[in-house]
Amino acid sequence: MSSSIVLETTNLTKHYGKIKAVSDMNLSIKEGSVFGILGPNGSGKSTTLGMALGVTKPTSGSFKWFGGETNHHVRKQIGAILERPIFYPAFTAEENLRITAQIKQVDRSRIDDVLKLVGLYDRRSSKFKTYSLGMKQRLAIGSAMISDPKVLILDEPTNGLDPQGIAEIRGIILDIAKKGKTIVLASHLLDEVQKVCNEFCVLRNGKLIFQGAVSETGNSAQQEVEFGTANGKGLDFAKELDFVEVIEVLHSGVIRAHLDSGFSAEKLNEIAHSKGLVFNHLVARSQTLEEKFLEILKNDETLKS
Amino acid sequence: MMRLLRIELLKLAPAKYFWILMMMFLVIMMAIPVTTVFLSDWIVDSFLSEVGVEQINVLFDFSDIWQNFTFVFQYFTVLLSSLVVINVAQEFSLSTARQQVIDGLSRREFFQGKLLFIGTMALGVTLVAAVLCLVFGYMYSSVTEMDTVLSHIQFIPAYFLHLVHDFLFAMFIALLIRRTGIGVVVLIFYGWMEAIPEAIFRYGLKWEWVANLLPNGATKILIGNPFPKFILQQTDVSVQPIDLLISLGYIGFWLFMNRWLIMKKDF
Numbered sequence: 213m214s215s216s217i218v219l220e221t222t223n224l225t226k227h228y229g230k231i232k233a234v235s236d237m238n239l240s241i242k243e244g245s246v247f248g249i250l251g252p253n254g255s256g257k258s259t260t261l262g263m264a265l266g267v268t269k270p271t272s273g274s275f276k277w278f279g280g281e282t283n284h285h286v287r288k289q290i291g292a293i294l295e296r297p298i299f300y301p302a303f304t305a306e307e308n309l310r311i312t313a314q315i316k317q318v319d320r321s322r323i324d325d326v327l328k329l330v331g332l333y334d335r336r337s338s339k340f341k342t343y344s345l346g347m348k349q350r351l352a353i354g355s356a357m358i359s360d361p362k363v364l365i366l367d368e369p370t371n372g373l374d375p376q377g378i379a380e381i382r383g384i385i386l387d388i389a390k391k392g393k394t395i396v397l398a399s400h401l402l403d404e405v406q407k408v409c410n411e412f413c414v415l416r417n418g419k420l421i422f423q424g425a426v427s428e429t430g431n432s433a434q435q436e437v438e439f440g441t442a443n444g445k446g447l448d449f450a451k452e453l454d455f456v457e458v459i460e461v462l463h464s465g466v467i468r469a470h471l472d473s474g475f476s477a478e479k480l481n482e483i484a485h486s487k488g489l490v491f492n493h494l495v496a497r498s499q500t501l502e503e504k505f506l507e508i509l510k511n512d513e514t515l516k517s
Numbered sequence: 518m519m520r521l522l523r524i525e526l527l528k529l530a531p532a533k534y535f536w537i538l539m540m541m542f543l544v545i546m547m548a549i550p551v552t553t554v555f556l557s558d559w560i561v562d563s564f565l566s567e568v569g570v571e572q573i574n575v576l577f578d579f580s581d582i583w584q585n586f587t588f589v590f591q592y593f594t595v596l597l598s599s600l601v602v603i604n605v606a607q608e609f610s611l612s613t614a615r616q617q618v619i620d621g622l623s624r625r626e627f628f629q630g631k632l633l634f635i636g637t638m639a640l641g642v643t644l645v646a647a648v649l650c651l652v653f654g655y656m657y658s659s660v661t662e663m664d665t666v667l668s669h670i671q672f673i674p675a676y677f678l679h680l681v682h683d684f685l686f687a688m689f690i691a692l693l694i695r696r697t698g699i700g701v702v703v704l705i706f707y708g709w710m711e712a713i714p715e716a717i718f719r720y721g722l723k724w725e726w727v728a729n730l731l732p733n734g735a736t737k738i739l740i741g742n743p744f745p746k747f748i749l750q751q752t753d754v755s756v757q758p759i760d761l762l763i764s765l766g767y768i769g770f771w772l773f774m775n776r777w778l779i780m781k782k783d784f
Binding site for chain 1: 520523524527528530531532533611612613615616617618619620621622623624626781783784
């Protein structure tokens with residue numbers, strides 16, 4: 213996997229009057245990654261992507277595609293859907309894709325290819341407005357794939373879909389990712405980012421507050437454990453050990469604690485055993501992305517105050 | 518350039534509103550000379566044959582026919598201007614302009630595509646007008662000598678400029694409002710509203726030149742009303758250079774405004 217940069221933004225900023233939609237955004241997305249942009253609604257995900265895609269004029273700052281290009285030709289090598297699938301409602305899928313193919317200057321034969329890719333070939337002559345939301349979303353992905361782009365940008369691709377539709381879209385995204393394409397996935401759904409992405413960043417109020425690998429969240433520096441002893445001496449035991457940071461005491465004397473890096477639940481068990489203490493409850497919890505996300509948001513809040 | 522025109526054609530070919538409005542306009546265009554023939558025949562048959570008049574086809578006479586018909590055609594341009602409003606405003610109300618920029622069309626290309634569409638449509642309609650004038654002229658005109666036929670053909674390019682101006686103005690309204698329904702209403706309403714200051718300037722204050730400066734009037738003056746001639750024996754029988762200048766000025770102004778709206782505003 214090459215490590216060249218697909219998209220790099222430098223102090224990208226967009227203000228709508230007094231509202232700071234995006235402030236000093238410095239993002240960098242590596243080639244071949246499946247990159248999640250995570251953030252609550254209104255955190256600036258779509259605005260950031262809109263600027264990088266030429267539809268929103270930045271107030272200040274800059275961005276570079278593939279290490280330098282900023283003009284519109286570069287966008288022909290990018291497949292992108294922002295916010296929702298956009299097509300002429302009264303035109304058929306085929307008629308719509310003919311326009312896209314002409315804009316991206318690709319051969320018409322690609323239309324059938326992408327329609328088959330997203331499973332809409334049989335419905336190619338139906339008007340777009342007769343499509344279900346899931347089909348519209350699939351057509352949008354197909355349209356984005358028409359130039360066989362290096363990068364695919366998807367903004368909330370599963371928004372408003374039923375579970376089956378969500379599974380279908382995720383399947384398509386993962387298939388495309390397997391082909392080595394870079395995928396940028398903006399979402400407010402943590403679970404989605406965790407299932408699909410290998411890298412992610414977190415936006416909040418138009419600011420980038422975290423960027424890192426999804427796998428890091430699984431074995432982060434601190435590990436969280438829950439343990440309990442039959443005799444209720446767990447708390448005293450925990451306080452004696454300086455690598456244990458007690459977070460809270462749960463029901464029936466179960467203790468939730470953080471372990472410093474280098475220490476595991478196994479180690480804790482070993483020490484307890486050597487001191488004649490027997491655990492009747494021991495759970496090593498790898499931090500989920502959701503907890504990581506909440507923690508990031510919490511840290512950000514404390515930074516502010 | 519061919520690519521941009523092709524993109525515009527792909528957007529028009531399956532569009533119902535385009536065919537409906539275009540057909541309506543073409544039918545009206547052809548109905549005007551046909552109705553005139555029937556009407557003048559009827560007048561001759563019922564009133565004038567007794568006094569020995571066989572024909573009153575003065576309206577079709579070369580070279581007046583160019584001015585007569587382009588003057589009447591102008592009153593139906595609003596159908597095509599509405600088409601332009603729908604075409605351009607729809608790109609924004611549906612966000613398709615936004616998606617096309619994301620797909621790799623530059624704003625400049627989007628602008629050029631729309632200009633090509635407007636220019637091609639204006640050219641096509643002008644050609645139809647010219648052919649209609651020629652055909653009906655040769656059928657009913659009392660003179661068909663080449664010199665006379667071509668002497669006032671300047672009203673055909675004037676008609677083209679009128680169409681280009683009105684389409685650019687329609688595009689301006691569409692870019693400003695970005696909604697098809699309201700856009701068309703504003704276009705038509707503006708056409709009516711301009712009559713008020715125009716009447717005040719022209720008939721109230723007698724400032725004819727100010728009245729001629731209003732955008733809607735600015736291109737209509739290119740083709741002066743030919744009909745008073747039949748009663749008063751006087752009218753402009755050619756395109757006045759000053760009117761041409763005003764029209765070209767307006768065309769330049771709308772081009773500038775439209776380009777500015779496309780390049781500056783968020784899509």
